[in-house]
Amino acid sequence: MSKNIFYAQSGGVTAVINATACGVIETARKHKRKVGKVYAGLNGIVGALNEELIDTSKESAQAISALRYTPGGAFGSCRYKMKSVEENRDEYEKLIRVFKKYNIGYFFYNGGGDSQDTANKIAEFSKKSGYPLTCIGIPKTIDNDLPFTDSCPGFGSVAKYVAVSIREAGFDIASMAKTSTKVFVMEVMGRHAGWIAAAAGVAAEKAGDDPHIILLPEVVFDETKFLEKVKSCVERYDYCTIVVSEGVKDTEGKFLSDSGLKDAFGHAQLGGVAPVIANLVKNKLGYKYHWAVCDYLQRAARHIASKVDVDQAYALGKAAVEYGLKGENAIMPIIVRKKTKTYSWKIDKVKLSQVANVEKFMPKNFITKDGFGITKACRNYILPLIQGEDYPPYKNGLPVYVKLKKSLVSKKITIK
Amino acid sequence: MSKNIFYAQSGGVTAVINATACGVIETARKHKRKVGKVYAGLNGIVGALNEELIDTSKESAQAISALRYTPGGAFGSCRYKMKSVEENRDEYEKLIRVFKKYNIGYFFYNGGGDSQDTANKIAEFSKKSGYPLTCIGIPKTIDNDLPFTDSCPGFGSVAKYVAVSIREAGFDIASMAKTSTKVFVMEVMGRHAGWIAAAAGVAAEKAGDDPHIILLPEVVFDETKFLEKVKSCVERYDYCTIVVSEGVKDTEGKFLSDSGLKDAFGHAQLGGVAPVIANLVKNKLGYKYHWAVCDYLQRAARHIASKVDVDQAYALGKAAVEYGLKGENAIMPIIVRKKTKTYSWKIDKVKLSQVANVEKFMPKNFITKDGFGITKACRNYILPLIQGEDYPPYKNGLPVYVKLKKSLVSKKITIK
Numbered sequence: 001m002s003k004n005i006f007y008a009q010s011g012g013v014t015a016v017i018n019a020t021a022c023g024v025i026e027t028a029r030k031h032k033r034k035v036g037k038v039y040a041g042l043n044g045i046v047g048a049l050n051e052e053l054i055d056t057s058k059e060s061a062q063a064i065s066a067l068r069y070t071p072g073g074a075f076g077s078c079r080y081k082m083k084s085v086e087e088n089r090d091e092y093e094k095l096i097r098v099f100k101k102y103n104i105g106y107f108f109y110n111g112g113g114d115s116q117d118t119a120n121k122i123a124e125f126s127k128k129s130g131y132p133l134t135c136i137g138i139p140k141t142i143d144n145d146l147p148f149t150d151s152c153p154g155f156g157s158v159a160k161y162v163a164v165s166i167r168e169a170g171f172d173i174a175s176m177a178k179t180s181t182k183v184f185v186m187e188v189m190g191r192h193a194g195w196i197a198a199a200a201g202v203a204a205e206k207a208g209d210d211p212h213i214i215l216l217p218e219v220v221f222d223e224t225k226f227l228e229k230v231k232s233c234v235e236r237y238d239y240c241t242i243v244v245s246e247g248v249k250d251t252e253g254k255f256l257s258d259s260g261l262k263d264a265f266g267h268a269q270l271g272g273v274a275p276v277i278a279n280l281v282k283n284k285l286g287y288k289y290h291w292a293v294c295d296y297l298q299r300a301a302r303h304i305a306s307k308v309d310v311d312q313a314y315a316l317g318k319a320a321v322e323y324g325l326k327g328e329n330a331i332m333p334i335i336v337r338k339k340t341k342t343y344s345w346k347i348d349k350v351k352l353s354q355v356a357n358v359e360k361f362m363p364k365n366f367i368t369k370d371g372f373g374i375t376k377a378c379r380n381y382i383l384p385l386i387q388g389e390d391y392p393p394y395k396n397g398l399p400v401y402v403k404l405k406k407s408l409v410s411k412k413i414t415i416k
Numbered sequence: 417m418s419k420n421i422f423y424a425q426s427g428g429v430t431a432v433i434n435a436t437a438c439g440v441i442e443t444a445r446k447h448k449r450k451v452g453k454v455y456a457g458l459n460g461i462v463g464a465l466n467e468e469l470i471d472t473s474k475e476s477a478q479a480i481s482a483l484r485y486t487p488g489g490a491f492g493s494c495r496y497k498m499k500s501v502e503e504n505r506d507e508y509e510k511l512i513r514v515f516k517k518y519n520i521g522y523f524f525y526n527g528g529g530d531s532q533d534t535a536n537k538i539a540e541f542s543k544k545s546g547y548p549l550t551c552i553g554i555p556k557t558i559d560n561d562l563p564f565t566d567s568c569p570g571f572g573s574v575a576k577y578v579a580v581s582i583r584e585a586g587f588d589i590a591s592m593a594k595t596s597t598k599v600f601v602m603e604v605m606g607r608h609a610g611w612i613a614a615a616a617g618v619a620a621e622k623a624g625d626d627p628h629i630i631l632l633p634e635v636v637f638d639e640t641k642f643l644e645k646v647k648s649c650v651e652r653y654d655y656c657t658i659v660v661s662e663g664v665k666d667t668e669g670k671f672l673s674d675s676g677l678k679d680a681f682g683h684a685q686l687g688g689v690a691p692v693i694a695n696l697v698k699n700k701l702g703y704k705y706h707w708a709v710c711d712y713l714q715r716a717a718r719h720i721a722s723k724v725d726v727d728q729a730y731a732l733g734k735a736a737v738e739y740g741l742k743g744e745n746a747i748m749p750i751i752v753r754k755k756t757k758t759y760s761w762k763i764d765k766v767k768l769s770q771v772a773n774v775e776k777f778m779p780k781n782f783i784t785k786d787g788f789g790i791t792k793a794c795r796n797y798i799l800p801l802i803q804g805e806d807y808p809p810y811k812n813g814l815p816v817y818v819k820l821k822k823s824l825v826s827k828k829i830t831i832k
Contacts, residue, residue, distance in 0.1 A: 072584075175490075176429060178462075179459065290712055302584055387813045389810055391805070397803045401584075
């Protein structure tokens with residue numbers, strides 16, 4: 001009897017994680033002789049631990065195909081990091097017990113750095129316990145911080161969203177700057193690395209284009225230099241557009257967003273670095289401002305996803321299944337940028353043990369000397385990742401996204 | 417010698433105000449025998465008052481055609497309301513002097529309620545002063561509050577943006593609600609009327625669809641009822657998505673966004689009702705939350721504009737020129753919804769004197785009894801306005817929007 005697959009989505013979802021799921025399931029369905037069912041964990045890995053397995057064979061080909069253009073995590077995702085085997089052997093044993101019961105021979109874990117680490121731990125544990133399990137990590141993260149892979153599915157689409165958004169907002173503000181708003185602040189995600197904020201920078205093709213200033217978590221916030229830059233932009237261009245990463249910190253290493261905002265009842269006001277920056281500009285320079293916080297909209301914006309990103313997300317899901325069927329184990333398929341004149345890419349793989357606990361930071365030469373912009377090298381890296389539009393179908397003026405049936409299999413293990 | 421046109425953009429810009437400009441200029445160019453040049457005011461009506469006239473004949477056909485898909489106000493807009501003739505006769509005389517000097521026989525004023533009022537005043541003044549001037553107001557406002565016209569250009573595209581955005585964000589939050597964010601708050605524009613927040617409601621096709629709660633400025637914010645509703649949504653759906661209009665007020669008639677947020681220095685924190693709502697939910701119900709503020713992104717989002725909206729914006733610009741050439745004066749072209757089974761529309765006109773100082777509010781029967789949603793009647797009204805996608809062209813992964821040359825004519829009047 002051919003072995004089944006267990007697929008789980010992990011961590012913060014993206015506009016294209018379901019495209020990876022689509023790649024996994026469609027590819028598995030093409031290899032029905034070699035592989036059995038694809039079970040998906042309800043809400044990620046906890047679905048396996050709680051024995052809540054979605055039987056994807058109950059979903060129509062049409063529904064699975066629609067995953068390619070549906071944002072969010074169709075099977076549910078979770079932020080749940082399994083501890084080490086030493087700390088929590090029970091959990092690993094429970095997992096293997098469930099896998100055994102459902103004849104699961106393949107575990108595909110679709111997530112960021114932590115998930116790759118978990119996939120690796122499970123690979124090692126299953127090997128030691130003598131249970132034959134193919135463990136493959138599939139990259140996913142808008143943070144773009146996984147090593148080895150040239151790009152991470154999810155990032156290209158956020159990048160496109162923020163670049164398009166700041167370009168559009170810039171046209172708006174430029175129209176009215178003479179008599180109205182002078183400074184616009186757009187907050188984007190990125191608590192540790194500035195990839196997303198940097199991506200907004202690709203919208204600026206020449207001097208004066210939006211955004212005028214990018215505030216990255218890699219650069220300690222220097223109030224004086226920042227205010228000088230804002231002033232000089234307003235003097236030169238009549239207005240100033242600023243993209244700020246949520247992770248920007250002050251000289252003491254404190255998040256600017258935690259800078260003491262309190263509501264009327266004295267409760268700390270959580271989140272939102274954009275209003276902090278906007279207020280600073282208002283109080284020190286007196287300019288009229290507006291601010292936006294993209295929050296989840298940026299990572300859910302499937303309507304403006306990057307085609308390259310969608311294609312890579314799908315291809316990595318497909319590759320995971322193909323590698324698994326070829327007998328590869330404890331690996332993560334990756335995107336390799338080919339050395340061609342125009343951008344092209346291919347799939348390769350790395351060992352999970354190499355990926356685990358390594359973070360990819362923005363190279364120093366991606367940030368301009370003044371710390372407020374991106375270099376040509378950064379542009380050349382990011383721009384290919386936002387190429388192409390991959391519009392979802394629309395009905396009644398709205399994108400048609402699929403909600404799956406998510407049929408759970410009846411539990412077979414009585415003892416928890 | 418045929419008379420010239422003066423066209424000005426007024427008030428907050430939209431994703432489609434340039435489509436109207438495109439309609440005006442392309443139509444004028446088709447009637448070269450009857451009409452001369454189209455001058456546009458640099459930054460709106462103040463361009464005429466300051467004698468800063470853009471000669472649109474210097475722009476290529478291609479550039480003008482690109483206005484159809486370029487957001488913002490290509491000639492610049494302003495928030496500038498001319499006082500009454502009694503209060504500021506000088507300004508009116510200055511305007512007529514400029515019009516005379518540039519042989520302007522047509523004044524097209526593209527704006528909201530205030531601008532229609534101004535257009536009407538100028539029509540009356542020019543008549544009294546014996547200067548033959550055709551004054552036509554062209555509707556534009558994301559606020560959708562102009563009377564007589566079934567819809568206002570700009571609104572349909574904002575409506576589409578907010579409906580698409582909350583649907584997408586809903587898919588994201590639903591994926592992770594079991595272990596992460598339970599409540600998501602999205603703030604949209606609308607200080608006086610809830611049209612935009614209501615528009616987000618069309619994304620909800622059946623019970624449980626996003627958004628779960630809409631907070632409208634028409635409904636006094638009732639904290640207890642609101643918190644009960646949030647709790648019941650979380651209990652029923654695992655999460656709760658909320659769209660809040662910036663104009664929501666408390667029982668004392670105070671904007672919720674002004675509810676006393678202060679930064680670390682004790683400065684009042686301006687704007688942002690979303691964090692206020694989110695904080696309230698956190699403090700009273702303890703749910704993990706996220707919030708987004710769309711701000712200018714919503715009215716600049718040409719990438720997801722409604723085709724119906726773009727078509728109407730263009731058609732109204734075209735109609736303004738055609739009415740003008742037919743000798744109509746002191747009117748505003750409007751959109752009339754035809755009494756057909758499927759939505760269709762035509763252009764008609766109303767007298768400016770009827771439009772001036774009349775605001776269109778949301779009918780009471782558009783709001784559900786509990787005050788947190790929209791009715792079928794509201795849905796039937798809004799849904800046709802977001803139909804169709806009208807994607808701009810892309811290059812290098814980004815929309816290609818046009819920046820005009822904006823060649824100013826040399827000033828002819830020396831005395832200010």
